[in-house]
Amino acid sequence: MQVRVLGPVGVRLGEAGPVAPRGERPREVLAVLCIRRGRPTPAATILDLVWDDAAPMLDVGVVHTVVGRLRRQFGADLVHRTDAGYLLGSGAALDTDRFDELAGALRTAPAEDPLGRRERLCREALALWAGDTAYDGVREELVRPERVRLAELRRAVRMDLASGLLDAGARPESPGATAEALSLAQDLLAANPVDEDAAVLCMRAAYRLGRAGHALRVFDTLRRTLRAELGIDPGVAARKVHARILAQDATLDGVGHRDSPGGRRLPVPVSPTVGRERERSEVLGALRAGRRLVTVTGPAGVGKSRMLADVGAALPSGTPVAHVSVGAHTRQSAPDLAGALAVTSGVPLGGADAVAALVRSLRSRQLVVLVDEAEWAPEATATLASAVLGGAPMVQLVVASRVPLNVLGERLVELAPLPLPDPAGPVESLRSCAAVRLLLERLVDRGVAPDPDPTAWSAQELRAVAGAVVRLDGLPLAIELLAAAAGAEPGRELGDLLRVERPLELRSTDRGREERHESLRGALAWSVGRLDPDTRAVLARLSVFAGRFSAAAARGVVDYPPADVDRAVQHLAGQHLVGVERVCDRVYFRLLRTVRELAREELVGAGHEQSALLRHQAWFAGMWRDAPLSDGLVEHVGDHYDDYLEAMTGALGRGADDVAADIATTLCRRWLFIEASGPGQSWTGAVLERRGITAGQRARLQIAAAGFANHLDLSPEGHDRMVTALVADPDWTCLLLLMEAIAAYVAGDLSNASTRLAEAMRVSTAGAPHHLPELTATRAVVAAAAGDHELAVAGAHQALARVGESLSAVHQVTVIPKIALALLDAGRPAEALDLLERSCGQAHERFGIEPTPTTATNAGWAALALDRAEVAAGWFTRALVGPQAFEAPGAVGEAAAGLGAARAESDPAGAGELLELGLLLLEEAGQTLPRSLRDRIRSAASRLGPPATRTGWTPDLAVVRVRQLAARAGAGHAEAP
Missing domain, CATH: 1.10.10.10 (Winged helix-like DNA-binding domain superfamily/Winged helix DNA-binding domain)
Structure with missing residues (x-):
């Protein structure tokens, strides 16, 4: 279009x-x-x-x-x-x-x-x-x-x-070019009779065409018009061309047609700028493209004034530049600003209307005007900018302001806080991080450290610096204030100097620092203080959010009419008190830590903190209450994880056990999905200790806890009690029966597993059909373990048909590994590995998720069955090492045994120890592997010889040793796909 x-x-x-x-x-x-x-x-x-x-x-x-x-x-x-x-x-x-x-x-x-x-x-x-x-x-x-x-x-x-x-036109091959140039120049001059550049072109073209009289009349008309309109004479270039025409100068075509611009009046930063190359290029690029008004916006302390100075310094040599600071003028009216700009740009200003007089003086001038601190008088600045844009076509404005001017034609350049590092990430990424480099340089400036080169700092020091800039939201002003505070306390350890508990309280006593930059509290309080009472109250209530939030969440948590909340959030975003983030075409908002801290103080002072927290907890408790596992649930919890945790801990703290249980259940959905057993076990245990949860909530959390422990052993009475508690909940009833079926399968009781799956299929068909793909795949796994390979393959293909071609993230994690396991045990390892590799690639490309340890283990067995030992070792290592590694002893044992079998040829000593530890953990967990996998382990063990006898090994110690061996093996094999 x-x-x-x-x-x-x-x-x-x-x-x-x-x-x-x-x-x-x-x-x-x-x-x-x-x-x-x-x-x-x-x-x-x-x-x-x-x-x-x-x-x-x-x-x-x-x-x-x-x-x-x-x-x-x-x-x-x-x-x-x-x-x-x-x-x-x-x-x-x-x-x-x-x-x-x-x-x-x-x-x-x-x-x-x-x-x-x-x-x-x-x-x-x-x-x-x-x-x-x-x-x-x-x-x-x-x-x-x-x-x-x-x-x-x-x-x-x-x-x-x-x-x-x-x-x-000076070349013989272009005889008509000069005439066309004259025509164009005349059109330009007719559109703007005081356009001296057009007049010079017109004079030169007319003279070359032998029309010297016409050229002289152009100059005479220009002179009379300039005197009448602006009270000035033609500039140097026009006068030179006029003189050479009178002298009939044969070299006239060599005369340039632009005056040399005047000088500059610019602020100069007292220290080098770090990490703003892209934004500076964006501003300069907009000016080169002819943009007339570029406004650099961002929150307090982000470095807008410094950016303005850097842009001025980077303009082409000879560009006329003027600088005016709005915050320096107490009246802050458009005429005041016009007067200040006239003084700094050196143009005359006469008449009652200062704005109109300034525009007349700038009408034929080329100038770049840098306007700082426009947030002090946004209306007056906008009025003046609009007048200049409309009447002085060769003037460009670059404005630094916390808020946009909202003048049509305005080009906004957002200056966000510096990107935050991951303090636990690779050291090289910390050394290249702009926020880290800025703090390092400022610490060197303060004498706290001797060398600004990041390579001269240890990994421990770099992680301390990275942690500090994260707590300061990457705000350059906050980073500089921290460095100043560190320089005031010589002799202390670096870690102590960089410990920031209350960023708002950071202050600087440096001479020469502007008052508005002496503390973060002062810089932010000015912006908050300008808000109307209702918007300020909305900001205070938004402080209960720990991370990003949507417009819907804001409406749900803030006790104001929804339309008023929307208007307030949009206004706060425009004032840069609320940040705006785009995630997969969805818009979210977020408060900087410092803004959140200041807003929470206001919330507490107004006596509304408890009511706001209650609404926050209720929102996250009800968000996915009684909802089945879905991509939307997993994604929402991941996007708002900090808020879910904060809401749950808040509810536990005030004794709202039922609210905490609902939030914990939603969190468990994601923890089970990504196989995060550590936090899952810890939090389900804490909530299950509470007396105020209902029988249904308790049953759900017990099922989740069993999933984290990879172990479920219910007595018949326990089973009946759970089913009774979940009588109106087919979703979790299916999960219970599925988990019991898997527990029976792991223990080798295939008959009981089939019985539980049949019951689960009946419940799912009646009230929870979303479980049918996983139940069908699990039934195929049991059939393969029972030796009915034909039924297993048919069930695997049926499960694939149920999930369809467009797999959800849930199906990628819960169904595909079971289908692959059924195919593997049915003697089709190539089909199983191909399915898993394609699924992992799609999951990463479409959803950004990495293979779970279960997926990695199944892929390892499939690769091993195809005698691709190195690929298998890569998959098993992935299941044992890293942030998503197995934690349950039985699962660790299976992966360890697989890794041992894969490394039997290349590392017999390490492989033997892995096999021994894996079998020990499987025995401790009461877990039985399918016959095909047992045969593979037995074959590897026979090549390695009898294992050493281990006594006194606990499962925890065995897991630690397995991880050590897996990490060592991981350094010497090819990565899994």
Whole structure:
């Protein structure tokens, strides 16, 4: 889809604009979405912008109607709707995008271009215009800044083309180029009679064509117009060309046509900037592309003022630059700012209207204005910026502000905190982390450490530094304040110096540091203090979230009307008090730790902490209550894990046992899914000790606890008691029966396993059909163990058919390994390994999940059956080593025995010990392997000779030794796929 926004707003198909009943204004709505491309626009904002004075008499339904009509006319992908508002679809290719791209290419193309590339770029860019006015047919005040920006960029391209044609006209092969250059220059001069660059081109072209009188009349007209309009004379370049025309200078074509720009008045950082190369390039790139207003936004302490200074220093040599700080002006009105800018840019300012006078003075000047601390007076800054954008086409503004100016045509560059390292990650990643490097350099500056080179620091020191910057959210100001505090306490250990309990209390007493940067509390309190009471109250209540949260979660937890919560969250995001994150096309919000700490203080002070925490706990308890295992549940718990834990511990702390049990049950779903036995066993044990949980909750948690322990041994009475407690819960009844079937299978009681599976199939068919794929696969495993290979293969294929071609993450983890095990035991190891390898690849590509230890173990057995010992060793090692390794002794024993069998040829000594320890753990767990696996272990053991006799070995000690041997073996074999 090609949306035209240079000429008439519309779509390339027939050049027809949007059609709608009178009053709906689809052309204006589309224009707003085009200008704000990449930034969601709330329906209320569109209503205010497009309908202006009529907006109070309408509601946002009219916006929804117009958007719906646009989608029907031009396709559903034209406009998307997000939680934050409407967004132009990524598939809509704007003429403005292509025009900006071509104009940017012109800036980087070589000046000497014998092949005519510059001319081709110019002509292609200008051909995009369907008329002389961008956004033709759209109300002026709605699109003025963007219309002016595009017009000025078009002027620059036409100037470039005219200049190139004038140069080409000196060559015999381009006889008509000079005449075309003159025509272009005359058009430019007619559009803006004070355009000195166009006048110079016009004079040169006319003189070359033998029309010296015409060239002199151009200069005379320019001089009279400048005096009448601005009270000034033509500049140096025009006067030089005029003098050479009078002198009939034969070398006139060598005269340049631009004055040398003036000097700069810039702030200079007192220390080097670390880790902002990408953002600085983004700002400079926007300026090169002709953007007139670039606003660098971000939270307090993120380094906006420093970025402004760095951008100014990086501008091309000779660029005229002015700098003004809004926070330095107490009245903070638009006329005040106009006066300050006039002083710093050296232009005259006269008349009663300071803003209008400034615009007149800047009308024909080229200038980059750096505006710092605009959040102190955003309305006044926006007023002045809008006036300058509309009346001074060669002035560009770079603004540093905690909040956007919301001026049409504004390009926002988000300055986020520095990316956070993983303190437990590889040392090399810590050395390259910008936040770590910044703290290292500042500690060296303070004399706390001798060398800023990260390679000179030990791994322990780097991890301490990484932990500190994580606790400080990667905020550069906080990092600098910590370094200052560390420098004030010489002689202490580095770990003690970097221990940050209350980041808000960090202060600096450095001379020369601005007052607003002396503490994080002061920097943040200013932003919070400017909020209206309701928005401030919403922020306080949002402090109960430990991690990211959705708009729906905010509405569920904050006790304000949902629409008010949405407006408050959007406003807080715009003020950079709430961060915005995009995860798989979903929008989440998050509070920085420092903001959360300050907001929690307000919540406690207002006496609303307990009620907010209760709503937080209730939200996470009810989120997945009684819901079966699903991709959505696993993903949600992973995305909001810290909040689930905090809600559960909070509920336990206040004695709300039933609430804690619901949250624990949801957490258990994910822990079982990723085979995280450690936290699962610990927390289920803690909740099961509580008396206030119901019989059904207790039964669920006992089933989960048995899954973590990889052991379930219920007496008939215990079984009946569990079934009674779950009588109205077919989902967990199926899980109970499935777990009992697996326990019987592991113990070698295949008859009991088949009985339990038959009962589970009946319950699943009646009330929990989502369990049928896993139950079918498990029944195939039991059939294979019983020697009925034909039935096992048929069951495995039936289970595959039940899950379908598009596997869910749940099926990848719970069903596929069982299907593969059935195929393996039925004598089809190649089919089993192929299925597992394809499943692991799909799971990683589609869901970002790694193979579970169970999957890895089954893949190891399949590879071993195919005599691919090294591949098998890689899979078994993956099941034994790493963050998701097996913890249950029986599971560790099976993987250890498999690894021993795989390493029998390459490492007989280590393999023998692994086999011995694996069999010991299997015996301790009462676990019996299928016959095919026992035969494989027996064959390996016969080659290795009799094992050593071990006495006094506990299962825990055996597990530790297995992990040591597996880690050692892992260094010498090929990785599993």
